[in-house]
Amino acid sequence: MIEVLSSAALATVQDLGRAGSLRWGVGTSGAMDNLALAAGNLMLGNDVNAAGVEVPVFPFKVRFDEDCAFALTGADCAAKLDDQSLMPWWSHQARAGQVLTLGLPQAGPHRGSRAVLCVAGGVDVPEVLGSRSTQLRGAFGGHEGRALKRGDRLRAAGAGTECKNGFGLVPPALALPLYKDEVLAVRVLPSAEYAAFEESSRAEFWAGEWKITAQSDRYGYRLEGEALRPIAPMEMRSHGIVPGVIQVPHSGQPIIQMRDAQPSGGYPKFGTVIEADLWRLGQAPIGSRIRFIQVDWDQAVAALDEVEAWLDKVKRVVDLHRSAPKVN
Template identity: 85%
Template sequence: MIEILSSAALATVQDLGRTGSLRWGVGTSGAMDNLALAAGNLLLGNALGAAAIEVPVFPFKVRFDEDCAFALTGADCAAKLDEQPLLPWWVHQARAGQVLTLGLPQGGAQRGSRAVLCVAGGIDVPEVLGSRSTQLRGAFGGHEGRALRRGDVLRAADAGNACRTGFGLVPPALALPLERDGVAAVRVLPAAEYLAFEPTSREAFWAGEWKITSQSDRYGYRLDGEALRPIAPMELRSHGIVPGVIQVPHNGQPIIQMRDAQPSGGYPKFGTVIEADMWRLGQAPIGSRMRFIETTWDEALTALDEVRAWLDKVARVVELHRGTPRV
């Protein structure tokens, strides 16, 4: 059992997301950094999509009420088990009664914006529509359909079982870097209404830096930069959208739909962040700046293959340490 000791809001139980329910008006939810969640689960020998705790606000504290192996991935968060500093992207062992604290690195600087706490067997909460992810807008899934709060108790499915610890991996931010002119970047496919915007606006989108504003959250990232202007006013009926879609409201400042995005909207679609780069976006801190790189469908598929190859490499590293080769 794991008891939440922190009063910091917004930590939630997430897995790889709720697929197949968009036709019922139910969004995908899931980890903002799906690569961190998948890697953490691989390190522990869990199913790839086992549920974990996503932590976007520090400090955050939990107490292990029984022995439990765990892995910390995602953002660097100056983690300590009792008073012992812990390595990030590493498998650790907690004993009953020990307290895990996640906080900001000294000086306040950190790489990434969300830590992922994976535990042996995954966080054991009921599945809803095939997923254990928290859907905050609908108040279902995860732990009682809400963010975690002090006093909540969660069960780790394989707590107490033997698990190889004391090893880790190089995080994808270092293994799969992507920048443009020294600024973090993501790749974008032009979308349906892309050509309906002025040529100068299209050029500015690719050439400029965009700030992630404080009005950003799991639902969407609101950006600040040179306003994108349509050639003529556009009024569209609501239509289906998915995480990664970049919509442009009347003020010209783009909104990127994130994991808790609603499944429909009526703003023009300028582009779509490719699935292979959504984890990069999920780790981009509020207030940071980013660049967009125009890409093609074939390049997007190649990027997805690179992510899968990285996960395969993680799985092989885990096999070597656990001594359990795949059949």
């Protein structure tokens, strides 16, 4: 078991998301940085979809009530196990009674905003609609359908078992960098109503920088920049949307739908952040700026192949480490 010692940390239990439920009006949820969760699980020998704890607000503290291997991925948060500093993107071993503390994310060009704590065997909470992810809007999944609070206790399914640790990975922010004029970039496919916006607005969308405002969360990122202007006013019926869709309300300031997005909406769809880049957005800090790169379908598929290749490389590295003989 691990016990949460922090209050108001907005941490939640997440796996890779709830697939197949959009037709019932249930969003996907899941880790904002799916690569961080998948890699942390692979380091521990877990199923890639095992549930972990996503931490967006710091400091965050947990106590291990029994021996347990764990991995820290996502943002580098100057983590400590008791008084010992820990490497990010690394697997570690905790002993019963030790306290893990995650501090503020470290500054730098690759600074992230969310840490992911994976534990041996995964966080053991019930599956709901095929996923252990927390669905905050519907108040189900995860741990009692809510953010974690002080005193909550979570069971690590593999606690107490031997788990080879003490190795780490090069994070995807370094292995798969994507910047435009030294600003974090994400790739976008134009969507259904793209051509209904003024040509100058379309040009500004690709050329300008966009600030992620404080009105951003797991549901959506509200951006601030040059307003996008439609050629003519548009009124639309609600229609299906998925994470990554960029909608434009009447203000002209785009909203990117994120992991907890509702499955329908009525604003015009300007574009869609490709699936391969959603993890980049998930790690972009509030107040930071991003840029957009236009791609076509073939380029979007190639980008997804690149991500899969990185995960395959992680699997090979982990397998090599686990098969290596112990050095006494």
